[in-house]
Amino acid sequence: MGLPQLPHALVLPYPAQGHVIPLMELSHCLVDHGFRITFVNTEFNHERVVAALSKESRTDEFNLLSVPDGLGSDEDRNDLGRLTEAFMKTMPLCLEELILKSREEGEEITCMIADDSMAWALEVAKKTGLRSAAFWPASALLLATILGIPDLISRGVIDEDGAPIKQEMFALGPGMPLMNTAHFVWNCLGDRKTQQIVFNYMLNNNRATDIAEFIICNSFREIEEPVFTNTPKILPVGPLLSGLRPSRPVGHFWSEDTTCESWLDEHPPGSVIYVAFGSFTIFDRRQFEELALGLEATGRPFLWVVRPDLTGQAGDPYPCGFRERVGGRGRMVAWSPQHKVLAHPSVGCFVSHCGWNSTMEGVRNGVLFLCWPYFGDQFLNQSYICDVWKVGLRLIADGSGIVKQQHIKSKVEELLGNGGMRARVSVLKEKAHGNISKGGSSLENLNAFVHAMKREKA
Secondary structure (H helix, E strand, O other): OOOOOOOOOEEOOOOOHHHHHHHHHHHHHHHHOOOOOOOOOHHHHHHHHHHHHOOOOOOEEEEEEEEOOOOOOOOOOOOOOHHHHHHHHHHHHHHHHHHHHHHHOOOOOEEEEEEEOOOOOOHHHHOOEEEEEEEOOOOOHHHHHHHOHHHHHHOOEEEEOOOEEOOOOEEEEOOOOEEEHHHHHHOOOOOOOHHHHHHHHHHHHHHHOOOOEEEEEOOOOOHHHHHHHHHOOOOOOOOOOOOOOOOOOOOOOOOOOHHHHHHHHHHOOOOOOEEEEEOOOOOOOOHHHHHHHHHHHHOOOEEEOOOOOOOOOOOOOOOOOOOHHHHHEEEOOOOOOHHHHHOOOOOEEEEEEEOHHHHHHHHHHHEEEEEOOOOOOHHHHHHHHHHHHOOEOOOOOOOOOOOHHHHHHHHHHHHHHOHHHHHHHHHHHHHHHOOOOOOHHHHHHHHHHHHHHHHHOO
């Protein structure tokens, strides 16, 4: 009689940085509970993840695989409408073949955890007899909004194409925070054609989500209490502690510049401004220069993540003489170990695009926010930070659409001088850690999910 087979999960993220990282961390949680993992990126992202890995970032229980996304090597993966259309034609059959091949080779995949933005894959899981769960890497409020699209149409909030009937503030349900109809996620992505493709894709995904045995998300109960009360099928398992496991892959698309950690060590507690805008944000040259000059004007030390493509242009983007003037007070890196940066005591505030991963990392480390959303769900997350939790301030563009240097300077001073916000974010930090500690709600939800995925399907 052979040894019992380990549970083996196929994990599928949406092909974007902010989706790969939390699903990678969830995969590590599953490894800790005795799972083998087959983590499936698109070929394009797989190459980036492997290239960014350190030689030590390997584990026997973790297999990184790839499938094509249907686009050519030189096509723009930031065109989300085009990307969505392409991978829908290509990936379902590739996943089915991968699952069947695992059986032939004696490495049988037993369950699937799909990013809810890839919920169509749950139909592949059903077809091949796998247990399945959906994972949502953003706020529970956003998922509840997407799942509630039919109700929004019937209430006259949006039309059948997802466009707001009028711009207004509304609540999705009793006790839930006010939302701006201008900030529906599907209408904050690209041009109108892209918005229509993404809206229809979300509607189809909603139907597929019904297949999932569990819908889990990277949030915790106290931070979105009314949403979990109104939508009990969404289970919080966060905040996930991405990137804090030595020798485990994090899922970054760029190599981390770890030298900034020793730079942070040189500064007193709460003194450093950390500036990072995720993997998608693009600034024009004028706005980039205003940001640089604003950081210079604060007179404070700052660590600024400047991706190679942040301005979308070649050449040195910095204002003339900027590097020389800020000297050692300013540190610019192409990509940072953000999980370690935000945990560092020298960081006083976070100038952020308000992506959900960054939001959760800031909250769990008790860091205040200056909010500068760019697209997608980031406007909704800004509302949470500034209006609901009240642990950050908005940066506001002037009439020409530019956030000016003096505004940046004044908001930094206002934020760092706000004792009430510091007290509130400290409370959130305690609640975040309590949820993932023994007896915590998120940890109990994670354990229930893990045990269910281990069982053989009837």
